[in-house]
Amino acid sequence: MNSSTKQKLDIQKAESSRIGQVDFNNLTFGSTFSDHMFECDYKDGEWQNPTIKPYGPLTISPGAKVFHYGQAVFEGMKAYKDDDGKVWLFRPEENFNRINKSSKRMAIPEFPKDIFFEALTELVKIDKEWVKKGLGNSLYIRPFVMATQVGVSASPSTEYKFMILMSPAQAYYTGDVKVEIAEHYSRSANGGVGAAKAAGNYGAQFFPTNLAREKGFQQVIWTDASKHEYLEEAGTMNVFFRVNDTLLTAPISDRILDGVTRKSVIALAKRDNITVEERPVSVSEIVEAAKNGNLKEIFGAGTAAVISPVSAFSYHDTVYDLEHQDNGFAMRFKKELMDIQHNRSEDPFGWRYEVL
Amino acid sequence: MNSSTKQKLDIQKAESSRIGQVDFNNLTFGSTFSDHMFECDYKDGEWQNPTIKPYGPLTISPGAKVFHYGQAVFEGMKAYKDDDGKVWLFRPEENFNRINKSSKRMAIPEFPKDIFFEALTELVKIDKEWVKKGLGNSLYIRPFVMATQVGVSASPSTEYKFMILMSPAQAYYTGDVKVEIAEHYSRSANGGVGAAKAAGNYGAQFFPTNLAREKGFQQVIWTDASKHEYLEEAGTMNVFFRVNDTLLTAPISDRILDGVTRKSVIALAKRDNITVEERPVSVSEIVEAAKNGNLKEIFGAGTAAVISPVSAFSYHDTVYDLEHQDNGFAMRFKKELMDIQHNRSEDPFGWRYEVL
Ligand SMILES: Cc1ncc(COP(=O)(O)O)c(C=O)c1O
Numbered sequence A, B: 001m002n003s004s005t006k007q008k009l010d011i012q013k014a015e016s017s018r019i020g021q022v023d024f025n026n027l028t029f030g031s032t033f034s035d036h037m038f039e040c041d042y043k044d045g046e047w048q049n050p051t052i053k054p055y056g057p058l059t060i061s062p063g064a065k066v067f068h069y070g071q072a073v074f075e076g077m078k079a080y081k082d083d084d085g086k087v088w089l090f091r092p093e094e095n096f097n098r099i100n101k102s103s104k105r106m107a108i109p110e111f112p113k114d115i116f117f118e119a120l121t122e123l124v125k126i127d128k129e130w131v132k133k134g135l136g137n138s139l140y141i142r143p144f145v146m147a148t149q150v151g152v153s154a155s156p157s158t159e160y161k162f163m164i165l166m167s168p169a170q171a172y173y174t175g176d177v178k179v180e181i182a183e184h185y186s187r188s189a190n191g192g193v194g195a196a197k198a199a200g201n202y203g204a205q206f207f208p209t210n211l212a213r214e215k216g217f218q219q220v221i222w223t224d225a226s227k228h229e230y231l232e233e234a235g236t237m238n239v240f241f242r243v244n245d246t247l248l249t250a251p252i253s254d255r256i257l258d259g260v261t262r263k264s265v266i267a268l269a270k271r272d273n274i275t276v277e278e279r280p281v282s283v284s285e286i287v288e289a290a291k292n293g294n295l296k297e298i299f300g301a302g303t304a305a306v307i308s309p310v311s312a313f314s315y316h317d318t319v320y321d322l323e324h325q326d327n328g329f330a331m332r333f334k335k336e337l338m339d340i341q342h343n344r345s346e347d348p349f350g351w352r353y354e355v356l
């Protein structure tokens, strides 16, 4: 275990803010960064010098292991501002636990909880103006860790950098998405790193996702790599299938990310007495349900888009359309989740975390 | 396709060389870099400003996609100096083709051949003092590509950096290696990126390899992710099994790297009338052959160590020892390959490539 001796957080404030240059009504997701970032280095066996400083470039050797061996993990979470100007996080402990779980699988030393929470809350406080009011507006928060030791030999790094960047995100409605069910490519293997938010899992999906896009589908729903018989998850979302009034979703395994939105949807559904089955969901049963009219909805669940209804899926060159349900499960969970996140409703599960 | 309009290579020489500070008899693989490096950026749809410059740090945004999504690939090759002082590469066209194959799978634009070869040969010429004479000494060459566009949204980068670093490597003899056959973890999935030299494939192996090390095994031999029934390859080496006088090795697939050393060993074996079977090799047949004395050798084949004899493998908690064969296939192919690489023998296959 790493030293948990609390280190003093050094805070270096930017001389001026860039916020005036930002058009908050025209944000491209993930491309604008707030004034400050957090940085902490692992060296000589411990995490050192936690620092909040102005957002800016790094100086890093081209021999750093992250460039060569993809030894890197990340998280994605959001801060929300309520109508009174209070700022909230949503289940941040889940993200903290998950980044350390991801790190472990990638042979990266775990990060201390006290530094994580102090850095996270201080950073959000310092850049609180970057969190805008309004349902759906948020400040996207990206903690990540990368291997910084210089060396082009394939072995774990002895040095790492933990960082947090923040990027304002708009309420966005991209419309319902069309998805392709994977029949050839795959996202992860049994015994692989699919359950970790490892950097390389994402780059690996770009090519097959491009192929799907060329055919008119925005996302791929991955299936098991062995036989492509079972539905797993999408690129950055877990996936739910509503067959009549039952909600189906793949169980968590070492191939699937244990999504915070997924587990929140399951909790909401159970509270509302909706039957949820976490079990292998076969492509054939979903195709069958689509054919006989029992398939009512498919939707993705993830931090970035909260809930994304699926309007069509393709399998074996056939496209199966789904009617949009204004009062379906997807829209209902989306509203329930967003209301909790933005402090517009009760918080029966204790998911909100007040920053200031 | 990318523009293939030849761009002029800009060469900026270092003011002085660091070579005097390097102890060439005490090199740690991959940790010392030569005086110069190559850099070329992809922007606005083309590769631009190919430049050789002094080795040094990069200035890069912490939001660059390589840190978050592992969109990066690499190659590994070597330059050798013969006794007359001539410098050679070994089958460089294979590495060039492979990096573009890897790039394609990772949605990275391909790199133009003319710039690759000009940069590679100029770089080796400029740093020729870093290639030392002597069988086994070499200059390890690391071409790589990384996604540099700033943005924390999971989609392919629009900007990339192609680089080449070079690192002097010593003749090294690490002794025979003990390996563990993977029974739980896996390296790659059907339809995944195992056949690409994608950065994330390597970081993903560190944790299970650490577990094997703790048990006294230096490397893992990966098996198919579905059932762990078939032997695939090691972390940075393809693997050969000699059963009596037949050489067995896994066929190339989308899970396995198409190694240059592997295909060279196969060519040498065929020339020498050794039967080579490229076919799925089951764990059970190798265990069986080990038990009844027909398993004569196991060895890894890869650029870094050329050929690595295996002295023992573990499976189902049993360790199977292999006697070292001074006159076995492993040592024979190692000598044949190194003699060709260092211009100490004929080159019947036309594998050598003269740099200067
Ligand atoms: C592969 C993958 N699946 C699912 C999710 C959804 O997880 P969460 O709800 O925690 O954002 C994500 C991430 O963000 C993801 O990257």
Ligand SMILES: Cc1ncc(COP(=O)(O)O)c(C=O)c1O
Pocket: B076, B197, B233, B234, B235, B236, B237, B238, B257, B258, B259, B260, B261, B262, B301, B302, B303, B304
């Ligand atoms: C996974 C893997 N297998 C095999 C090899 C051997 O390939 P080569 O002989 O081209 O070096 C390597 C690499 O270097 C590798 O990374």
